[in-house]
Amino acid sequence: MSIRNKLILFVLALLTSVSAVMTLLFLHNEWGAISSVNQNKNLQILLAMSEVCRKVSDAPGEAAAYKYFKAFLKTPDITKVSCADVRGRILMEEQYHTPQPGASPYLAKTFPHPRTGSWETRTDGGVETLSGLLTARNSRGREVTARVDFSTRLMCREMEDSLHQSSASFFIILSIAFVIGCIGTLIIARLVTSPIQSLEEAARMIGSGRLDHRLPVTSGDEMGRLAAEFNEMADRLKELDGMKSDFVSSITHDLRSPVTGISLCADMIRELADKREYGKIPEQVFSIAEHSQRLNHFIDSLLEISRIESGKLKLDLKPINLEELTDRAVRSFNTYAEQKGIKLEFIVEQDIPDTLGDPDRLYQVLANIIGNAVKFTASGSVDVFIRTEPGWQKVLVRDTGIGIPAGEIKNLFSKFYRINPGGRGYPSARQGTGLGLFIAKSIIGQHGGRIEVASSAGKGSEFSIFLPARAGAH
Numbered sequence: 001m002s003i004r005n006k007l008i009l010f011v012l013a014l015l016t017s018v019s020a021v022m023t024l025l026f027l028h029n030e031w032g033a034i035s036s037v038n039q040n041k042n043l044q045i046l047l048a049m050s051e052v053c054r055k056v057s058d059a060p061g062e063a064a065a066y067k068y069f070k071a072f073l074k075t076p077d078i079t080k081v082s083c084a085d086v087r088g089r090i091l092m093e094e095q096y097h098t099p100q101p102g103a104s105p106y107l108a109k110t111f112p113h114p115r116t117g118s119w120e121t122r123t124d125g126g127v128e129t130l131s132g133l134l135t136a137r138n139s140r141g142r143e144v145t146a147r148v149d150f151s152t153r154l155m156c157r158e159m160e161d162s163l164h165q166s167s168a169s170f171f172i173i174l175s176i177a178f179v180i181g182c183i184g185t186l187i188i189a190r191l192v193t194s195p196i197q198s199l200e201e202a203a204r205m206i207g208s209g210r211l212d213h214r215l216p217v218t219s220g221d222e223m224g225r226l227a228a229e230f231n232e233m234a235d236r237l238k239e240l241d242g243m244k245s246d247f248v249s250s251i252t253h254d255l256r257s258p259v260t261g262i263s264l265c266a267d268m269i270r271e272l273a274d275k276r277e278y279g280k281i282p283e284q285v286f287s288i289a290e291h292s293q294r295l296n297h298f299i300d301s302l303l304e305i306s307r308i309e310s311g312k313l314k315l316d317l318k319p320i321n322l323e324e325l326t327d328r329a330v331r332s333f334n335t336y337a338e339q340k341g342i343k344l345e346f347i348v349e350q351d352i353p354d355t356l357g358d359p360d361r362l363y364q365v366l367a368n369i370i371g372n373a374v375k376f377t378a379s380g381s382v383d384v385f386i387r388t389e390p391g392w393q394k395v396l397v398r399d400t401g402i403g404i405p406a407g408e409i410k411n412l413f414s415k416f417y418r419i420n421p422g423g424r425g426y427p428s429a430r431q432g433t434g435l436g437l438f439i440a441k442s443i444i445g446q447h448g449g450r451i452e453v454a455s456s457a458g459k460g461s462e463f464s465i466f467l468p469a470r471a472g473a474h
C-alpha cells in the first residue's frame with residue numbers, strides 16, 4: 001500500500017474515532033442537561049401543586065385554585081394530580097388522561113429524582129408512572145399532601161424529542177467538519193507524498209544511469225533539504241562515475257603500454273633470430289625484463305591500493321632504525337643517480353635512536369620519495385637528511401629538479417596523479433604510475449606520521465617524512 005493511502009487511512013481512522021468520541025460525549029452531556037431540566041420542571045409542578053392543595057384545604061371549592069389544573073393540562077406527561085388530607089381523604093383529584101402501557105427503561109434507570117418531596121417509580125398494569133408527593137401545612141396548621149403522577153413513557157419521549165432536536169444541528173456541524181477533514185487529508189496527503197514520488201522517480205532515473213537528472217528544490221523544509229541532499233549525492237555520483245572512467249582508462253593505458261612493449265620485443269627477437277643476428281637479442285631480452293618489472297610494479301601498486309582502501313593494509317610493527325632504512329634506500333638509487341649525473345648524498349645530522357615501524361613499508365615509502373627526487377631531477381643534486389625533532393624522526397629529501405607548481409601540490413597524493421606526464425622537462429610517462437605518493441601517505445598516516453611538501457616550479461622540491469619517535473623501542 002502506498003504511503004499516500006496509508007496516510008489517508010490513518011487520518012480517516014483518526015477522524016472517525018474523534019467523531020465517535022465527540023458524539024458519545026455530546027449525547028451524554030446533552031442527556032444529562034435535558035434530564036436536569038426535566039427534573040426541575042417536575043419539581044416546579046409538584047411545588048405548584050402543593051400550593052394549590054394548601055389553598056384547597058383552606059377554602060374548599062375556591063375557584064382560583066382550580067385554574068391551575070388548566071395550566072397542568074399543557075404539560076402532556078402529567079396523568080393525574082390529587083390532594084389528600086392527613087387521614088388520606090381525597091380533597092381534590094383530576095385525571096388528565098389514561099396512561100398508555102409501556103415504559104422507558106433508560107429513563108427509569110437513569111432519571112434522578114428531585115431532592116424535594118418524595119418520588120417513586122411504580123409499574124401498575126404495565127404502565128410505568130413517576131409519582132411525586134409533597135406535604136404542606138394549611139393556614140390552620142393541618143397537613144395536606146399534594147401528589148402528581150407523570151407518565152414516564154411520555155416524559156421520556158419528550159426528552160428524546162428535545163435530544164433529537166439539539167443533536168440534529170450537532171450532527172450537521174460534525175458532518176461538515178468531517179467532510180472538511182477528509183478534503184484536508186487528501187490535500188495534505190498529496191502535498192506530503194508528491195515530493196516523495198518525485199524523489200522515487202529521480203532515484204529510478206539515476207539508477208538507470210541518467211546521472212544528469214536533478215530534483216527541483218522548491219521549499220526550505222525537510223523535503224527541500226532532502227531534495228538538495230539528493231542532488232548533491234547525484235553530483236558526487238557523477239563525479240565518481242567520471243573518476244571511475246578515468247581510473248579504467250588509466251589502468252588500461254598503464255597495463256597496455258608494457259604489454260605492447262613486451263610483445264614488440266618478442267617480435268623483434270623473432271626477426272633477429274630469423275636473420276641470425278643473435279648478438280642483438282640480449283638487448284631485447286633486457287627490455288622485456290624492464291617492461292615486466294614495470295608491469296609488476298604497477299600490479300603491486302594496484303594491490304596495495306585495494307588493500308589500503310579496504311582497510312586491510314596491516315603493519316608489521318617492530319623496532320627499526322630509520323637511519324639504516326634510509327641509507328639502504330639511498331644506496332639503491334646510487335647507480336641511477338650516477339647514470340643521470342646527479343649527486344646523491346645522505347647526510348646524518350645526529351644519532352637516530354630506534355623507533356617502531358614496519359620496515360618493508362617504510363622502505364617502500366623512502367624508495368618512492370628518493371626515487372621521485374632522482375627521477376624528476378635532470379641535473380644538480382639530491383640531498384637526503386635525517387634528524388630528530390621533539391616527538392618525531394624526520395627524513396627530508398631535497399632535490400634541484402623540475403619542482404612542482406604551487407597549484408599541483410594539493411593533488412600530489414591523489415591516485416594516478418602525475419603532473420604533465422611526458423611534458424617538457426618531465427620524464428616520459430613510462431616512468432611512473434602516479435600511485436607512489438598515495439600509497440606513501442597512507443602508510444605514513446597509518447604509522448601516525450605525515451608527509452609535507454615544499455616546492456617551487458623550476459627550482460626543486462623538498463619532501464619531509466615525519467615518523468613518531470617511540471622512546472624505548474628496542
Ligand SMILES: Nc1ncnc2c1ncn2[C@@H]1O[C@H](COP(=O)(O)OP(=O)(O)OP(=O)(O)O)[C@@H](O)[C@H]1O
Binds near residue numbers: 373
Ligand atoms: N620530487 C619531485 N619533483 C617533481 N615532481 C614530483 C616529485 N615527486 C613527485 N612528483 C610529481 O608527483 C607525481 C606523483 O608521484 P608518485 O610518486 O605518486 O607517482 P610516480 O612517481 O609518477 O609513479 P610511481 O611512484 O607509482 O612509480 C609524479 O608523477 C610527479 O609528477
Ligand SMILES: [Mg+2]
Binds near residue numbers: 368371432436
Ligand atoms: Mg613515485
